[in-house]
Amino acid sequence: MANEGRIGKVDSMKFEHVTFSHEGQSPLLQNADFEFPMNEVVWVKGTEGHGKSTLLQILAGLLVPQSGFFYVNDQNVLEMSFEEFLPYRLAIGYTFDYGGLISNRTVYDNLMLPLAYHKIIPMNEAKARVEGIIKTFEIEKFAHERPAHIPGRVRKLACLLRALVMEPQVLVMDDPSVGLGQDTLYTFVDYIHKMRGEGHLKHIFMSSYDEKYMSLFNYQVIHLDDGQIYQQAVDHEKKVVHL
Amino acid sequence: MGSLWAEIDARVCALGQFVTKNIEYTLRVLLMVYLSMRAAVLDQAQGFRTIVSVISAQIYFTGWQALPLVSVMALATGSVVVLQSMANLSLLGGTQMIGNFLIVIIVREAGPLLVALVVIARSGTAVASEIGNMRANREIEALESMGINPLSFIVFPRVLGGVISVVCLAFYFNILSLIGGFFITKFLQDMPFSFYLDSLMRGFAKEDVFIFFAKNSFSGMIIFVVSCYQGLSVKKSPHEVPQVTTQAVVNSVIYVIVFNLTVTTLFYLNQLQNLGVV
Numbered sequence: 192m193a194n195e196g197r198i199g200k201v202d203s204m205k206f207e208h209v210t211f212s213h214e215g216q217s218p219l220l221q222n223a224d225f226e227f228p229m230n231e232v233v234w235v236k237g238t239e240g241h242g243k244s245t246l247l248q249i250l251a252g253l254l255v256p257q258s259g260f261f262y263v264n265d266q267n268v269l270e271m272s273f274e275e276f277l278p279y280r281l282a283i284g285y286t287f288d289y290g291g292l293i294s295n296r297t298v299y300d301n302l303m304l305p306l307a308y309h310k311i312i313p314m315n316e317a318k319a320r321v322e323g324i325i326k327t328f329e330i331e332k333f334a335h336e337r338p339a340h341i342p343g344r345v346r347k348l349a350c351l352l353r354a355l356v357m358e359p360q361v362l363v364m365d366d367p368s369v370g371l372g373q374d375t376l377y378t379f380v381d382y383i384h385k386m387r388g389e390g391h392l393k394h395i396f397m398s399s400y401d402e403k404y405m406s407l408f409n410y411q412v413i414h415l416d417d418g419q420i421y422q423q424a425v426d427h428e429k430k431v432v433h434l
Numbered sequence: 435m436g437s438l439w440a441e442i443d444a445r446v447c448a449l450g451q452f453v454t455k456n457i458e459y460t461l462r463v464l465l466m467v468y469l470s471m472r473a474a475v476l477d478q479a480q481g482f483r484t485i486v487s488v489i490s491a492q493i494y495f496t497g498w499q500a501l502p503l504v505s506v507m508a509l510a511t512g513s514v515v516v517l518q519s520m521a522n523l524s525l526l527g528g529t530q531m532i533g534n535f536l537i538v539i540i541v542r543e544a545g546p547l548l549v550a551l552v553v554i555a556r557s558g559t560a561v562a563s564e565i566g567n568m569r570a571n572r573e574i575e576a577l578e579s580m581g582i583n584p585l586s587f588i589v590f591p592r593v594l595g596g597v598i599s600v601v602c603l604a605f606y607f608n609i610l611s612l613i614g615g616f617f618i619t620k621f622l623q624d625m626p627f628s629f630y631l632d633s634l635m636r637g638f639a640k641e642d643v644f645i646f647f648a649k650n651s652f653s654g655m656i657i658f659v660v661s662c663y664q665g666l667s668v669k670k671s672p673h674e675v676p677q678v679t680t681q682a683v684v685n686s687v688i689y690v691i692v693f694n695l696t697v698t699t700l701f702y703l704n705q706l707q708n709l710g711v712v
Contacts, residue, residue: 253575273583274476285579290572305580308484308587353580 199278209259221418237415284354492595512615533637565665600654
């Protein structure tokens with residue numbers, strides 16, 4: 192039985208007075224107010240260790256700030272329980288910069304897990320979707336291997352693809368291009384553009400140090416500095432960021 | 435004099451901190467029990483098949499694979515206790531009391547404790563290190579990002595599977611040590627089996643059923659909840675995994691012993707009260 196109605200719709204994301212610090216460290220976000228640009232590919236930039244990954248994890252609902260409000264469609268999701276936040280979580284795909292694959296499941300089972308668990312679509316459709324993705328990225332050889340037995344490139348790719356199988360509205364990616372290899376990277380970017388063309392992945396947030404990879408998107412830039420988030424103007428003609 | 439008071443003050447402070455830390459730990463573990471049960475009830479997506487597959491895997495690893503070790507321990511314990519009881523009760527002229535004696539020693543005390551120690555050593559360590567590694571490898575975060583609550587997907591089935599395994603292992607331990615112990619020592623004693631069995635049946639009371647389930651089910655719960663809690667307490671680094679595994683063993687042993695001691699004390703206080711002694 193399909194449960195597509197359980198997925199929430201994300202129209203806006205906004206921080207109000209958000210403060211976050213890891214235990215025993217100085218705050219990465221300090222009373223930050225910011226309304227995130229929607230229907231865009233957003234490049235999250237900042238100096239190393241200034242909280243890009245943390246910001247992405249807060250957006251994905253994986254970290255809870257110490258204070259402030261995080262509004263999704265004007266609802267403060269920080270007050271929600273796991274079950275209350277679930278409809279939004281199902282609309283947000285998140286990919287890790289490293290790790291994250293379930294080690295006792297094969298690549299195929301990892302990709303099937305969110306679809307089989309939430310039964311968003313019928314099982315035969317879910318299998319067809321996952322098999323299609325595996326074929327597109329030519330990783331059939333590794334589909335029935337566990338993460339420890341596959342090359343790092345395929346591990347990284349499988350982690351990225353697992354976020355895509357749910358065809359989410361929001362895609363949050365932490366350094367997606369690292370360790371992917373050029374051919375796979377182009378296939379991946381093409382796949383993202385294809386999905387966006389089909390009406391999925393409306394809002395993409397990603398951090399990256401790879402300008403070549405980012406030049407494959409029409410992006411907006413947000414910058415993290417001194418615990419605050421700023422939006423920067425981008426000249427799409429030149430793909431150059433103006434400070 | 436002043437330094438003596440300072441010394442006493444420091445020791446009282448340290449004791450206070452120790453007690454507070456342990457109470458806080460116990461409350462956190464209890465909170466996890468509540469949250470995992472709540473998550474399992476509220477999780478609409480987690481199908482019956484998903485949860486049953488994890489529970490059956492846990493029963494296989496904790497219960498089925500522990501059978502050889504539990505068998506050896508049950509036969510060894512049973513033989514020693516049967517032989518010693520027969521020898522000493524014969525000297526005292528109370529051979530007909532052997533059933534009561536064995537029920538008290540094996541079913542009420544030794545069985546729950548030994549089975550719990552086997553399960554802590556085999557499965558408590560495995561669960562703590564498995565979940566600790568999942569945490570370090572960001573698998574727990576990955577589950578959350580997919581909308582899968584780790585408390586209902588990871589913790590609840592392991593605790594339930596663990597409780598079922600411990601109760602079944604304890605039942606197996608009791609039967610094997612009482613019956614197997616008798617037959618192993620048969621060449622050293624000449625008690626008829628029918629007399630032995632009759633004595634056991636007379637020694638068995640309905641309170642023993644209560645004690646059996648109370649001690650074994652709660653011991654199972656303590657072991658797996660503490661192990662899961664310790665596993666989930668890994669922050670980020672794999673080097674924390676052996677530390678939390680050791681801590682899981684230490685805490686499980688302490689909690690299980692304290693719990694068994696408490697049940698035994700309450701049971702005998704109740705018996706004394708019924709007899710009008712206290």
